[in-house]
Amino acid sequence: MRSHTCGELNKSNIGQTVVLAGWVHRRRDHGGIVFVDLRDRYGITQIKFGMKGNTEFLENKDELRNEWVIKVVGDVVSRPENMVNLKLKTGEIEVEAKELAILNKSNVLPFEIDGEKTGCVNENLRLRYRFLDLRRPEALKMLELKDKYIQHIRKYFQGLNFLEVQTPILANSSPEGARDFLIPSRLHPGKFYALPQAPQQFKQLLMVGGIDKYFQIAPCFRDEDPRMDRHYGEFYQLDMEMSFVSQDDIFAVMEPLMVELTETFSNKKVVGLSSDKKFVKIPWRESMTRFGTDKPDLRFEFEMEIKGITELVESCGFSVFADAIKNGGVVHALKVHGGGSFSRKEIEDLSTIAKSKGVNGLAHIIIKENGDLHSPILKYLGEELGKSIVAAVNGDSGDIVFFAAGNWNPVCSSLGAVRNECAEKLGLKDKTKAAWCWIVDFPMYSFSEIEPNRIDFGHNPFSMPQGGLRSLYDLAPLDILAYQFDLVLNGFEVSSGAIRNHDPEIMYKAFEIAGYSRSQVDSKFGGLIRAFEYGAPPHGGNAPGIDRILMVLQDLESIRDIYAFPKDGQGRDLMMDSPCEVSLEQLEEVHISISELDNKS
């Protein structure tokens, strides 16, 4: 239909007769002469209508409107020297139209595709007309970028002799983790498939099957509320697993790829590598203490750091601190470099953030420019203790030091949230930096958040406990660490992985500690356990969320911008109108009846 695209004609084509097809991007009507910018995926070419001798199609050209699809036959001619448009790849030439065919007209657009003219259009409107939204150059750029990104990842793993294997989409409901999407079975009344939250069990079974290097760009389905970095319902993981490896072997495969992706798909520089050029590894407990989170943003590692000062203030005159410690709690201090200028309102807001994470309040000391300390709690602490606290956190004039007291966990996460907010305020989230790190040594168990004092898995029940079976017997559950790790980029958790537990005996014992009987384990994970009884190799792997990584690398406001057809903030597809009701017949076929709807229309 077309001889060329709209992005390729140049001086060397002058004199040729060409056929172009595309969308009317803009029309400039000068009466006797009409210019049309014809657009396709490859670029824009200026079409010139109405020069003398070519009048038989004038009727058509006058009715052309934005976003109509047309085909033009014409001659490539050079533009007058002073009319060259350097902004276009094709700006040295134009096509003098001889024939015009209108292939499809367009209604008046619900919003302007030409983003230069108005600001950012309401996202829901854009999503309803996503096919128009995709015509925006930024959308095209994103799709192209993502295509290259996926290719890069595939090439990397293929180069290392990994095998890409596809795993089932109709899988089983998993008892742990996020809410499942359920699929009713027609052939088996009352039974359900579930969409996989991750191919976790399948990839471990592949290891047992002898596929010692597996990867997959795998769709994962979880029915949890969306966030800016969490797309509703479905997202993609670079799922990988290897046999006969240690944690460091996995890191050695992942790190070069992450560096390549950073360098190829962002304008960021990788910062903060350890002396051997590898990503720093921070034990979970240390990360919680120093940064107040298990996904620390290390772009401002030194501007603000948290220190335990429990011993310093153990017997101080400030009862909030002293009592907290007496009750088995801790006191941590966060120094914020340059935070001395925070207003009273700002400090109050930070205190609200801290309280939302479970502490009763947020004390502070301001270090004035002349070195004087300013604080409502100084009269209880005394000048001398105040000074030694400030010294302990390397406080300098112009800084502010925040304090939280109470149980270790809320103290850590409160100051972590305050640290994050201060970094935002002080502009420390430097977009030119990519700070990668591994968080390692996650605890195998923690107290359940639902039932107090019940021991539950901290992270992933399939992880190998450090020290194996012996530590399950010898150590207190809360002291057992797992070969479990996360990958973190600029404060975002972008991957989770582990050396797996491939030994049925250790598996049963590990579950027993979390309160699961042997038969419960058999009924929930029978397939996997059975496989481990037939020569399972030691194995481990991880699964980076590739959409989230690209979002962080590209500094996007929302992970929705990464997808061609994203769900909206409430999990709907506004263009396809899903989810939607189905017919009674369809429901009966899968043996489902709707009991009642809360809000009848």
Next chain:
RNA sequence: GGGGGCGUGGUGUAGUGGUUUAACAUGCGGCCCUGUCAAGGCCGAGACCGCGGGUUCGAAUCCCGUCGCUCCCGCCA
């Protein structure tokens, strides 16, 4: 489930300490124009200011309720 923010022509915004013909840009329709490239000029249509109620002589503006959108917390082994 809880908290914050927003809702004004098709689109993006202004107006929000009470008195306006509800403004601007862009888009849309018409006319003029042979060198533009975010073309330009003239004319025109288009919003009962999300919805309902209240306070007032008077409400886009203040109050209450409601709906919608959005971000955050809970949740995401």
